[in-house]
Amino acid sequence: MTGPEIVVDRSSPVPLYFQVAEQFSAAIQRGELAPGDRLDSELQLADRLGLSRPTVRQAIQHLVDKGLIVRRRGVGTQVVRGEVRRSVELTSLHDDLARTGRQPSTSVLELATVACPAQVAAALGVTAGSAVQHLRRLRFADGEPLAVMENWLPPDLVRLTLDGLQSRGLYAILRAAGLRVRGAQQRIGARAATAAEAQMLGERRGAPLLTMTRTAYDDQGRYVEHGVHIYRASRYALEVTVAER
Amino acid sequence: MTGPEIVVDRSSPVPLYFQVAEQFSAAIQRGELAPGDRLDSELQLADRLGLSRPTVRQAIQHLVDKGLIVRRRGVGTQVVRGEVRRSVELTSLHDDLARTGRQPSTSVLELATVACPAQVAAALGVTAGSAVQHLRRLRFADGEPLAVMENWLPPDLVRLTLDGLQSRGLYAILRAAGLRVRGAQQRIGARAATAAEAQMLGERRGAPLLTMTRTAYDDQGRYVEHGVHIYRASRYALEVTVAER
DNA sequence: ACCTGCCAGATGTCAGGACAACACATTGAC
DNA sequence: GTCAATGTGTTGTCCTGACATCTGGCAGGT
Structure with a gap:
């Protein structure tokens, strides 16, 4: 031994x-x-x-x-007995796919500064109606549509560019800007696809979707990102490992 | 200060x-x-x-x-800025509902010793076909059906009784038997309800369900429980907080 | 054969100190 | 006025030492 x-x-x-x-x-x-x-x-x-x-x-x-x-x-x-599986931790979908050998790509549907909706304002801790960056992306794995992601970020934290989002992913941009994401609160659920969502994702209307809303904070305790993600349940699942101290 | x-x-x-x-x-x-x-x-x-x-x-x-x-x-x-939400950690559904003020109840559909299916055997680290305890429960919150849970446990770890399962929940029984659950690997996804599932849960066929498979290990590193859970997506969501060190 | 008490070995907790690395504000030089 | 150097305070890392508490096996007595 x-x-x-x-x-x-x-x-x-x-x-x-x-x-x-x-x-x-x-x-x-x-x-x-x-x-x-x-x-x-x-x-x-x-x-x-x-x-x-x-x-x-x-x-x-x-x-x-x-x-x-x-x-x-x-x-x-x-x-621990049994095979070891790595959990997603705080990696982005981009890194997650790359690690499992699938080719990620992204189509940015929207990138603008908008007035913050009330529900997002509560999560980000800003006043409703204030300016925030809004972002909507369609994500692909190996060319197939996988998820629709909508994100809101406080202004002035980082300058998002279309180019960077398509080639690197959101979390890589945040890291490059010196923002250290330390944790997040996530809520995971499921619901049926609307007609519009179904068309974007190549599913039928009413198909089950995996939903995740995430609010991430950095090492200053500031909330830096709020996201609403929708995944095709037929192609994606989340893995989480929990360990008590 | x-x-x-x-x-x-x-x-x-x-x-x-x-x-x-x-x-x-x-x-x-x-x-x-x-x-x-x-x-x-x-x-x-x-x-x-x-x-x-x-x-x-x-x-x-x-x-x-x-x-x-x-x-x-x-x-x-x-x-950390923003309101604090507690995550589920390693609590059972029983405790989880009780904490949010909802009344949990359980109907045990099956409780028997069976030959271990291959897929479960891999997760639990036992040989396929060996004897395991099998358990199937319909869970309610405030009298409304919420989830169907199927669990497999190695034999000889703990003696499950119908009574205990209905009044206390599985994890409480494990704790009372001196088993200390320390961690788990979970996979969370979604899919459409089959006709049988829909009937049990009071949903329509094809309704979106939130699925979770969990394999839990104790303080000896032994896998003590493998579960396949199905939740009504319209009534339940999972909350997870992630924090890096 | 069984039970009890003891003991060795392991992790859990706690103390006190030292230096390093880093962030931020202040000071100083140019 | 701007920029660089410095200083202060903070967390990060690492050390030595000590005692507590739990587990499991062993020896001994019953």
């Missing part, structure tokens, strides 16, 4: 705990650490890696939060 | 960091700490509460994970 070979580079700017977490994560994905396997104890790991116990603990906590491993007091730490 | 009054009880078995986190959380929910407000610095808090900085940090981290507050290096800690 010595576990995978893990080396830390103290000259790297990457935090030590993160280096350790990444290498354990990789070992689990590679199957080197099989489901049910026990990890070395925190003290053993600290000794072997030349790190302190708090640092090792921080690394392990990171993996627990990701749902990869489980801790039991008095017993030890084990790899 | 002294913040809410927070007192810690060192004689309590509740961890200090948890006491602090709970009281901050309560102050935010009460509105005593308004969105955008800054918290005292970690050092000030540690000094005021008579705690060490790591303990205060742990408390704050807990709130960041819950999506209540946001930290910025070099600047400080702020309450």
Whole structure:
């Protein structure tokens, strides 16, 4: 029970705990650490890696939060049984598709500054009727229509361009503008397609659609984006992993 | 900027960091700490509460994970703007409804030990055809049908009774049996109702349904439950909050 | 054979200190 | 007036050390 070979580079700017977490994560994905396997104890790991116990603990906590491993007091730490699936976390649809090998593309239907609707104003924390950027996109995967997305953003946060939206996706633009999205509240539901939606998405009227409304905040606690997304239920599902502390 | 009054009880078995986190959380929910407000610095808090900085940090981290507050290096800690919504986390539908003031009830359609279907076997990590407990329930909220849930559990983990399922809910039974559910992988989608489903749920055939398949694991990393849930989209939606570390 | 108490080993909690990295405001030079 | 350098305060990371609490196995007595 010595576990995978893990080396830390103290000259790297990457935090030590993160280096350790990444290498354990990789070992689990590679199957080197099989489901049910026990990890070395925190003290053993600290000794072997030349790190302190708090640092090792921080690394392990990171993996627990990701749902990869489980801790039991008095017993030890084990790899979660069953295959590992990665959740969407805070990635955009663009990144999500690219990761699963599908070709994303986007058609921007609308991009303008408008008066903020009351419902959006409440979510974004601005006064109704104030100016906000409004955005409506039809998203494709491998050339097939997949989703209609409508987004509202406060003005002056970032300058959206048609070009950038088509090639990079909204979240990449936000990141490039120095905005760090830290979290979001999401509401996921379903409803039947209207005639207009059905035509855009290539479904029949009344076809089931997966809906998600999301309000995302950045590292200043500001709400930076409110989105209403509609996915073809026949082509898309959301994956979420939940882990308690 | 002294913040809410927070007192810690060192004689309590509740961890200090948890006491602090709970009281901050309560102050935010009460509105005593308004969105955008800054918290005292970690050092000030540690000094005021008579705690060490790591303990205060742990408390704050807990709130960041819950999506209540946001930290910025070099600047400080702020309450997230916008109203706070709590996510479902790992609660059962039973608890979820009770919390929002709706009366849950359950009709158990099936409760038996069966040979494990191949698809479920893969999720639970058992061999196909082996004995598993199978469970099918129709759930109501305030007397109206809301969802059909089908669950599979490994045998010998817990003894399910009709009585317990109707009065307490599955997750309460698991907890009472000493099983500590720590995390789950969920897949959320939508599809149209079949004729049989529509009749059970009081919807029309083809009506949109919200679907969720969930595989939950306990603190030993064992998969303890696999569920396929079907909700009336007209009456139910899932809420999820995501927060990055 | 069974039960009880003890013990080793593991994670959980907490303290106190140190330095690094970063953001922002202020000050100073040009 | 503008811009760069500096200083202050904050969170991020990492260390050492200690004790608490829980689990599971073992030894011993019944």
